[in-house]
Amino acid sequence: MKSFYIDYPQEKIDDYQHAYRCIFCKIPTTTIFGLLENHSENCAYRNKQGKSAQLEAKLKPHIERFNESLTDEVD
Secondary structure: OOOOOOOOOEEOOOOOOOOEOOOOOOOOOHHOOOOHHEEEEEEOOHHHHHHHHHHHHHHHHHHHHHHHHOOOOOO
């Protein structure tokens, strides 16, 4: 399941009442639609979140194995 990212900094688009865009890459929120890959490739937010997601993916298998070894097995 893909993560849904809506916590990026946004700014109002001039001349529109309810239109916003990413502060970093200036892509409208309706185009981004909560997906990291819909930000521009050089977007500071996308790059930061992408690195965090990669690190989390590397650590997740180790954390799951650690938690499994701590569970008690009952017959």
